[in-house]
Amino acid sequence: MGRPMQVARYWRHFKEKYRLIGGKCKSCGHVHFPKRPVCPECGSQEVEEFQFSGKGKVVSWTIVRNPPSGYEYYKPYPIALIQLEEGPVILAQLTDVDPEEIDFGMEVEMVTRKVREFEEDGIILYGYKFRPPIK
Amino acid sequence: MRRLLKPIKDVGIVGYGAYVPMYRIKNEEIGRVWGVNGFPIQEKSVNNLDEDAITIGIEAARNALKRAQIDPREIRALWFGTESKPYAVKPSATVIAEAIGATPDLDAADFEFACKAGTEALQAAIGFVGSGMAKYAMAIGADTAQGRPGDHLEFTASAGGAAYIVGEKSSETVAYFEGSYSYVTDTPDFWRRQHEHYPRHGNRFTGEPAYFHQIISAAKGLMEELGYSPSDFDYAVFHQPNVKFPITAAKILGIPKEKVLPGLLSGIIGNTYSGATLVGISAVLDIAKPGDRILWVSFGSGAGSDAFSLVVQDAIEEKRDLAPKTMDYVNRKKYIDYALYAKHRGKYIM
Numbered sequence: 001m002g003r004p005m006q007v008a009r010y011w012r013h014f015k016e017k018y019r020l021i022g023g024k025c026k027s028c029g030h031v032h033f034p035k036r037p038v039c040p041e042c043g044s045q046e047v048e049e050f051q052f053s054g055k056g057k058v059v060s061w062t063i064v065r066n067p068p069s070g071y072e073y074y075k076p077y078p079i080a081l082i083q084l085e086e087g088p089v090i091l092a093q094l095t096d097v098d099p100e101e102i103d104f105g106m107e108v109e110m111v112t113r114k115v116r117e118f119e120e121d122g123i124i125l126y127g128y129k130f131r132p133p134i135k
Numbered sequence: 136m137r138r139l140l141k142p143i144k145d146v147g148i149v150g151y152g153a154y155v156p157m158y159r160i161k162n163e164e165i166g167r168v169w170g171v172n173g174f175p176i177q178e179k180s181v182n183n184l185d186e187d188a189i190t191i192g193i194e195a196a197r198n199a200l201k202r203a204q205i206d207p208r209e210i211r212a213l214w215f216g217t218e219s220k221p222y223a224v225k226p227s228a229t230v231i232a233e234a235i236g237a238t239p240d241l242d243a244a245d246f247e248f249a250c251k252a253g254t255e256a257l258q259a260a261i262g263f264v265g266s267g268m269a270k271y272a273m274a275i276g277a278d279t280a281q282g283r284p285g286d287h288l289e290f291t292a293s294a295g296g297a298a299y300i301v302g303e304k305s306s307e308t309v310a311y312f313e314g315s316y317s318y319v320t321d322t323p324d325f326w327r328r329q330h331e332h333y334p335r336h337g338n339r340f341t342g343e344p345a346y347f348h349q350i351i352s353a354a355k356g357l358m359e360e361l362g363y364s365p366s367d368f369d370y371a372v373f374h375q376p377n378v379k380f381p382i383t384a385a386k387i388l389g390i391p392k393e394k395v396l397p398g399l400l401s402g403i404i405g406n407t408y409s410g411a412t413l414v415g416i417s418a419v420l421d422i423a424k425p426g427d428r429i430l431w432v433s434f435g436s437g438a439g440s441d442a443f444s445l446v447v448q449d450a451i452e453e454k455r456d457l458a459p460k461t462m463d464y465v466n467r468k469k470y471i472d473y474a475l476y477a478k479h480r481g482k483y484i485m
């Protein structure tokens with residue numbers, strides 16, 4: 001994993017993963033994440049990039065204790081459904097928070113963190129995670 | 136012969152931002168494991184499992200952008216100073232540039248000079264903007280510093296960083312540079328060879344000929360060139376490998392301790408290496424008044440110092456509240472024991 005052959009697959013999503021950039025329909029104004037070529041609401045093909053504010057609320061969460069390969073060192077870690085303030089609900093890891101501090105409706109903000117590392121000599125993947133706001 | 140570094144155009148700081156991870160380990164906890172008493176600092180910051188110099192740089196850069204309120208695509212250079220690069224080969228600066236939306240029309244590179252890599256990047260940014268080549272340039276210093284387990288550096292080597300966006304001096308700049316000065320000599324006080332995990336240091340050698348000689352020479356050189364004396368400065372921030380060194384440096388220069396303490400954070404966050412003076416200056420900018428003059432002197436082993444004279448401007452009053460303050464990060468803390476610390480530092484082999 002993370003060998004040169006697979007790197008391009010991740011690279012195509014850097015902007016979306018690093019910055020939380022999704023799509024906004026130019027016809028009906030619907031925002032979604034990740035960005036799709038066709039608006040899921042009205043079917044328009046005029047979808048432009050949309051920068052989410054990164055603010056949201058925890059809808060639901062669970063603690064991952066048996067993670068998939070490449071995530072073992074991070075266990076246990078919380079993963080949550082987050083409703084972004086612009087509407088879409090996304091799945092993401094929570095960070096800088098102890099499991100017992102997490103609650104329904106908890107406010108969170110987006111940060112860019114290391115998501116996965118491939119062995120000692122592979123690439124490091126960075127992406128969005130969410131944490132309690134600084135202030 | 137003029138030794139002062141001063142660009143054709145006057146330049147200043149359009150935006151600044153800091154970041155310090157939330158985890159802390161107390162010196163007494165490290166001492167418990169290695170059987171050591173008598174500590175250089177109280178506690179130090181520790182990166183989370185998912186943090187490295189790049190992610191620290193990203194959050195600091197985003198805070199700088201919040202204060203600068205500029206389009207990131209107007210940044211023509213992003214220079215990142217660190218000695219804890221996640222990749223041995225592959226620039227870290229490009230990851231940060233992509234994450235803040237500054238790509239692709241810019242120059243990006245990683246700078247290296249032990250703990251002065253951050254101010255080295257700043258010198259370059261001043262020149263890039265001051266020559267008229269670029270409207271904005273960003274300089275970042277950040278580290279997740281390495282200390283050999285049990286070595287005295289382990290008590291202080293910590294994680295954090297700060298970012299500065301340089302632009303032409305205007306009513307938008309929160310402070311401007313009156314000039315800078317760099318002083319370097321070949322002094323092997325600290326090093327790490329290729330493929331080694333931890334640095335080596337010349338023990339007692341790190342004090343006199345290295346830290347104090349470069350810091351004092353750079354501070355004096357800058358003051359001579361600008362015609363200033365220590366009393367002209369309202370604040371002074373020196374590289375802070377511990378608490379004692381910067382206070383001693385101030386004493387040698389005749390600067391009262393009170394002017395050093397607001398920017399001296401090493402006692403409670405440790406030595407953030409390339410981030411050290413950049414984080415210290417950010418804490419001072421968070422509280423300084425327009426008209427205040429700040430002396431800023433970094434130090435990097437190997438060895439050398441960059442010295443800057445900075446004058447705070449009116450824009451600081453409205454811009455400082457646009458991003459979290461440095462003390463917001465310093466006061467956000469969770470203590471961990473040595474076992475968790477070792478996990479955060481990636482010490483366990485799975």
Ligand SMILES: [Zn+2]
Nearest residue numbers: 025028039042
């Ligand atoms: Zn639509």
